[in-house]
Every structure is written in C-alpha cells, then in structure tokens.
Amino acid sequence: MPVIPPLTVAVPLAFAAFLAATGSLIPRRAVTLTAIGAAAATTALQFAQLVQSLTHDLNHWFGGWTPQHHYALGILFTVDPIDAILACVVGVLMLASLSFSWWGIRDVSHLYYALMLAFLGGMAGFALSADLFDIFVFFELMSVTGYGLCSFRQTSSSVMQGALNFAIMNSIGAFFILMGISLIYGRTGSLNLAQISVSLRGTHPDMLVVVSFVFILVGFLTKAGAVPFHFWMSDAYAVAAAPVGALYAGIMSDLGYHAIARIYADGYAATLDSVAPSVSGILIGVGVATAVVGAVMCFGQADVKRQMAFLVISHGGIFLCGIGLLTGAGMAGATLYVAADAMIKGAVFLTIGYVVVTLGASDEFMLRGRGRRRRHLPAGLAFGLAGLGFAAVPGFGPWLSASLIQQSADAAGYTWLPPVLVVATAVTAATLLRSGGRIFLGWGGDRDPLLTSAQPDEPEEGEPQEESRISTVSLLPAGALLVAGFGMAFAPHLAGYATQAGRQFLDLPGYVAEVIHGRYPPPVTRLPAFHPTAGSWAYGAATTAGALGLAAASLAWSRARTHGLLTRVVLPPLRVLKAVHSGRIGDMATWLTVGAVALCAAGAVTLR
Amino acid sequence: MTAGAPGTAVPIRRRDDHRAGPDDRPRQSTGGRQLRVAVFGAAAVVLGGFLLWALTGLPSFGDFHGEYGRLLNRVGVAQRRASNVVGAIVFDYRGFDTLGEEFILFSSVMGVAFILRGSLRIKDQSPLDPGGNDSLRVVGTLGAPVVLLLGLWLAAYGYVTPGGGFQGGVAVASAGALLWVSTTYRDYHRLTPPRLFDAIEGFGASAYVLIGLVGLGLSGAYLANFLPLGTPGTLASAGSIGLLNWAAALEVGAANFLLFREFFQEYIQTFPGVEQE
Amino acid sequence: MSFYPFVVAAVLFIAGLYGVVTSRNYVHLAVCLTVMQSSTYITLLSIGYVHHGTAPIFKSPLRTPRVDPIVQSLTLTDVVVSVVVLALILALAIQTHRRAGTVDPDQMTEMHG
C-alpha cells in the first residue's frame, strides 16, 4: 500500500500536538520555525504523492482493512491526480501563510501555530478521504480549527460576529451533511463511497437518495459559499487575519466543491447518472447564480477584504459550473482553476495584510493615493498582477483552466455559459484593479454612491503610527504564490494530465474495480491533447479587456460630479441585494432553509 | 494586542466598542423579524415534509440489515479479540475517524483558549474564592476521588464493556471540576497548572498519531495492529486497541479539563474584586 | 408506528433550526444547535436498531440478533462534536458580549451590504 497519503495528515497533526504540548516552553521563533518546517515537510510529501498518483491512483486502507470478500471494512484514502493537486495547493498555501507569519505576526501565542497545523491536517485529510463519514470528520476538523483561527486578533465586535456566523452556519451545514449520510447509510448499509455505489448500482433513484444527496449538497455548498448559502462568508472572510484569510479564501471553501464532485462521482452517480442532465443543470444553475451574485456584490464593496470575500464566492460559482458539466475536461478545468486561483487569492490576502499594517486601513476610499510612495511599489505590483490574473489574461494559469471549462461547456451544449462566466470574471477582476488603481495610483474620486464603505462618514484617522512595523520582505510569499499561479500554465502537459485525471475521476466502474476488487487500469500512454482554440483566446481577451475597461469606467465615474441616470437605474436593485446581505444569523439560516427546499424541490421534479 | 498590528482584521476604528451598550444600536424592526419567521415557517414545513418523505424510504424501525454492521458483528470479535465491537470499530476498523475526532476536540480546546485567553489577566493576589458553601465543599471532596476512579474504570475496560477513552476521559475531567468546587480558587490554580495539562493533552494526541505511525512502519498500513491479540473479554486483549484507548483517554481527559478550566476562568471573573483586562 | 422514530428525528431537526432562526440570545442559539444535532443521533441509532436485538457486546457467544454497531460508533463521534461546537460558540459568545455588550444576534448590525 502507498505510505504517503496517511503521512500527509499524520505529520502536521503530530507537530500540532507537539507544539501544543511544548509551545509555551520554547522561544516563539523556534515555534514558528517548527511550524514552517512541518508545513514544508507536508508540502514535499504532497508533491511526491502527486507524482506517484500520475501513474495510478493511490489507495490506502487504514488499519490494513482491505476489502474482505469484496466488502470494504475500513476507511479509505483515495488519491488521484485531482485530489493530489488540491492537496498540494493546501500545502503550498499553508507554507506561504506561515512564512508570512514569520515577518507579519509577532505577539501571538503558540496556539496559533498549533491550530494552523491542525487546520493543515484537516484540509489534507478532507481532500483525500473516500469514506462518507470520514469526510464528515475531516470537514468538522477543518471547520473547528477554522472557528478558532477566525477570532484571531479580536479587535472589534465585528470580528466576533463574523466568527460566530461562520461557526453557526457551518455547524448547521454539518448537521445537514450528517443527516444526508444517515439516510444513505440506512439505505445502503455502508459508508465507503465505492461500496455505496455498488449498493446503488442499477436502482432507480427515489426520494431518499435525492434528499440524502441534497442534504449533503446543502452542507458542502454552505462551506463553499454558494448562493443562497453564502451569507456568512463575506462577514467571516472580511474579518479573518491575513494568513488565515489566505487559507480560507484560497482553498478551504473550494474544497467544499471538490467534496461534492467526489461524493457524486464515486458514490451517488451509480443511481443518479440516469438523471445526469438534471444533476448537471442544477449544479450549473447554482453555479451561475453564485458567480453572478458574487460578482455584483464584489463590485459594490469599498473594503478590499469584503471585495475578496465576494470574489471568492463568485469564482466558486465558476468552479461549480466546471464541475457541474460532469465531463473530464470540465472537472480538470475546475481543479486547475481552483489551484491557480488559490495562489492568486492567497497572494492578495497576504498583500492586504501588508497593506492594512503599512497603510492603516482596508477601505479603498480611505486609502486613496496612500500607496503612491515608491516603497509601496511591490504591494501595488502584486495587486495589479493579481487583478490581471483574476481577469484570466491569455497565456497564463487561470486562463488555461478557464479555457478548459469554456471548451467543455461548448462541447456539452452549454454555449450560453462561457459568456456569463466572462462577465463574472471581468467584473470581479475589475473590482480588484479598481481598488488597486485607487490605492496605489490615487486614481478616481473619493466617494462613489454604488460602493458600500464600511466607514462612510468617519474622518480619516491619519497615517498609522508605526509605519515600518512590517518589512517589504513579508511580500515575498505573496510574490511566490503569484509566480506559481501564473506559471502553472507552463508545466509540461498539464492540461493533458488533468483532463485524463478528470475522465478517470468520473469513471465510476473503473473506480469500483480498483477499490473493491483491486484491479487497476493499465497506465495511460497517450494523454488527451489540449489546444487553445480561437474561442479560448477570445474568452481571455474579453475578460481582460472587460476587466480593464470596467475598472477604468468605475474610476472615471467616481470622479464625475453628476451621477444622474445610471444611479437611478443601478442603485435601487443594488440596494436591495445589499439589504439582503443583512449579516443577521436568523436571516442566513432562513435563506439556507429556503435554498434547501428549492434544491429538494428541484430534485423531486427531476424524479417525476 | 494593539490595533493595527500585523494581520489585524479591522483596524483602528471602533476602539470604543466595549463601551457601546446594547441600546446604542439600531434595532431591527419587528416587521423584519415577522417576515423572516413567516418565510422560515413556510420553508421549514416543506423541508420537514421532504425530510419525512425521504425518511419513509428507510427500512422500517427495527428491520435494519446493514451489511457493514452485520459483517463486523460477525467477524469483529474473532478478528480483533475485543468483546465490545463498538470499541473495536472506534479504535480499529474506523480508528482513523477517532484520530480525527481526537483532533477536533484538541483543536476546540486550543480554539477556546485562543478566543478567551486573549483578554484574560487574572492577578494572583486578587480575592478569588468561588464563594461556595461548606456542604458543596464536602460533596466535592468526597465526590472527586469517586468520580476519578469511575472514570479510570470506564476508560480501562472500554474494549471489553461499554465505555472507553472518551467516556472515561470526560469523567476524569469532571473529577477535576469537582476539585474546583471543593477548594479555593487559588489552591485549584496551584494544583492544576495549565502547562502540565497542555503537555498531557499534546502527549495523548501525538501518542495516537505515533501509534498509527508504528503500524505504518511495521505492516505498511496506518493504525494497523502490531501487538499480540490476547483473549477477548479480558484487559489483555484487542492488541493495540488498548494503547489507542489510553492515548484517547489521556487526550480527552486533559482536553475536557482544560475546556472546563477556561470556562471557570470566565465564571471567576463575574465575582467582584477581579481585575479585568 | 414503525416510522415514529424518524418523525421524532425530523421534528427535532426542524425545531432546532427554528430555534436558530428566532433566537435572541447566542447562548440559547447554541443549545438549539445541539437539539438539531441530537436529531442526527436519533436518526442514526434508530436506523441501526434491530427488533429484539441486544447491544453489540459479546460476553458469550449468544446467538441473539445484535443491533448495528457502526451507527453507535458514528454517534459517539457525533456526541463529541456537539460538545466541541457548543464550547466554541459559547466562547465566541462570551467574547462578543465583552466587545459589544450584547448576546442578541439581531442587535449586532454592524456589518451588512
């Protein structure tokens, strides 16, 4: 059996326990170094695991309980290239965040590092587990460490409120998942996904299967921040400290989408594939709503952290569309997009951490022109580059992934989908370019009726007292992440490997054969080819031009004295949308219930 | 923790937060609440209907024939020599879930400490008696050892009879709670140094991980058994389940103890004479 | 009557959710979450129950039917999770009270939009 997969979880957890036990006795720098070392070791293991998984899937049965008489007794980790890529992203982001902490986080207790390593172990396990209940356990581990880390630096009640909303909504999501797991366990009597699919194979889906899947969906969509389960996210991510936010935004939420893909493809597809077009339609519907609502809300924020929170939501919708296509290329595109986007989102969060310290705020109006000094040039460059990355500039990582989704959507007959995704991509990227232009170049006016500013009428509080508390060196991890995100496209045969992996990911009979019967497919000799078409170039050109144009228009607009017609047309619906995001837990739970009902109803209609 | 420190979430403004009373804030109109309850009510009825519809698809109560559970009931004792099959599942067949569960508990303790300790400054010379009465003290003094023994017994026989690391661990931690009732705060503080319990908790948690690694090293599977199996129904049975059980008991005991301790610290602060922040 | 246990579970699930939606106090809300969670214990254990079955503890090789042991181990994990979630939310509620002077979710309207 492959030995690496369990190690990627055991190593960070062992070091977390070690730091918790001894952290108060050893110097703070040593604690930080130990944490960075543990994260580096984990990342190295994850890359080794990725390389191994390219030849065939790695299946590790815990306790040595391989299937007996073709029945799965134990807990299984399955590592295919798709999972392995996400695991690598988890490791790389954690490494970058902890490195940022070396410069950026001074007076924090050792508990922070222990929690971060436990968080790493939780996410690593969540990405690999192929057992329904084990997925739930790692979901909880990831969430619980997240609740603790969210309240880091309790400077205000809004931090606590964000953390509370996060904890409560994710817990409700977890109970939905558990109810869904109970239902399917009652039907199939098993928890291993492959074993569940064996029980379900050939049966006609009924309401139990549908509700069970929908409940699991509700839980993971809540974690991932899909509309209308996303309301907690803008509050929680906007208050999270930079290194923690980089992890939440970069990968934690998108792992929720991955879990949905895996649970569908390796388990429920055995019976739900008879209604696959409807499943596809429902997932893409949720994805499009998420991408659009997230983009509009993103554009309407003045606080860069809240912009990023909604950008995460919007881009999550794009990933869900890629997964929802239920094709190898769509799956590959979504995975690579998650990876490339994670690097850039992580870089932006770390840069925001730097900006908040050196410039003293995170509101683009408060910061207007404050970043014009030469020593802020690296941060400005990072912002600009990230904005272009979000705009899927042709030739680089995000664009490669977006073109996979675009080609796959066209091939699957969803020709209307790419244009919608272009708009969402352009709007979110424009938002970041706009705030970058305003902060680092001083462009644009100092107010805009369309944007929600966290502190609208407060006077500026002046320059921060200790300007040089954080050195520019702390931007190095962000820079490294940007290089990784952009450069991903140049990894040899990346799209080919990913597409092949995506096909295998959706190949349920093949998966059952290898897991239950131990029959592995022969190694693939010819990878599927990927060539960017004219459509892909047009996609990238449209997103880039749209983002730049919209950013320029928005900056120019805020300079204009009269806002006549546009205000009257755009503002009222935007106000309504913003009012819906009330930040009240009761409203969030109500929306969640409504969303769950809608999904159940869609499922029930499918069965008719 | 100064505002504007690196990684600070929301900077500078709202320094006067803690002074703001509940009445300074706009109240949500009752109309908004009514609308919310109405929408929720309608949605919840439908959701409940769907849930019930799904639940009727289950085998009727008492007629369950799940393959997984039946298989383990049949082979569990023979394969694992643990007379309590639930124990064998918790620590072996699904022992990796329990590893995750240990760390959920572990992380929550650290999270709670992380959330609460940030603003806690208790001075040792402050008058910190909990103000309990004498009869309570007697109950605590007599109860603590009894509960402690009960907890250890529960933990020890986890794979033979009902019980195990988790139940025993919480019981042991409750003995610590009784100790608090039976003594003054300052003595309690001295008797239970948090660093010691941090160390025990970390040791228990890492022991679980390391036992798993030994299995990986010796037989190539994480958490695989590596001890002789012994006779079912006795303490000398079930192989490395015994070790895992004690690792869990240590971790759970220390974790719950620390958890209770954090909340005691909060409770203590409600007494007059405690200096805050 | 054989579906009565599942009715109980559904009622508690919805009741807990109702409590969360209408709560005016984070402490009350946290307890409502545990009620919601207990509905999952009931579902799991009711699923695994077998008529005239006994606990899956094998003192002697009696050939009586046994209830499902898997759901019991899952519920054990579930119970631990409930303690953890309650503790974390209560800790956050304490801090919220310290910062904002209230534990009423609807009075905390600082962030929106």
Next chain:
Amino acid sequence: MNALEIVAFSAVMVLGVLVVLCREPVRQSLVNGIFGMALVVLFMVLQAPDVALSEIVVSTVAFPLILLATIARTRDRQRP
C-alpha cells in the same frame, strides 16, 4: 414498537421542543439537562450503552458547566 420505545421517543421529542421554546437561558439549560437524560434513556432502550454513557457524562457535566459559566458571564449587567 413496544410501549417503552414509544414513551422514550415521545419524551425526547417533547423535551427537545421544550428546550427550543424555553428562551430564558438558565431555565433552558435545566430543561436541556432533562432532555439529555431522556436521550440517555432512549439510547439504553436502543441498546447503545456506549453512546448512553457518553451522553451521561456530556449532559450531566460538560453541558451544564460550560453553559452556566457562559450565562453568568454574559448576563446583562451594568458595571460602573
């Protein structure tokens, strides 16, 4: 289903709903304790002694302890 099972399930259902409806925190934690005991009985009836034991330790010690401490700490009081 026999009478014992029906009674145990009904008690859990009624008490669970009462816990939600009881909005005064101290009283709620009391009702929650009784609800916990009802769950213990139900778990015994369902032949799950392991779960019943952990529910006992959780609902008699852990829940009340952290709940009461929090209630004491978050009670609205006017400090000078």
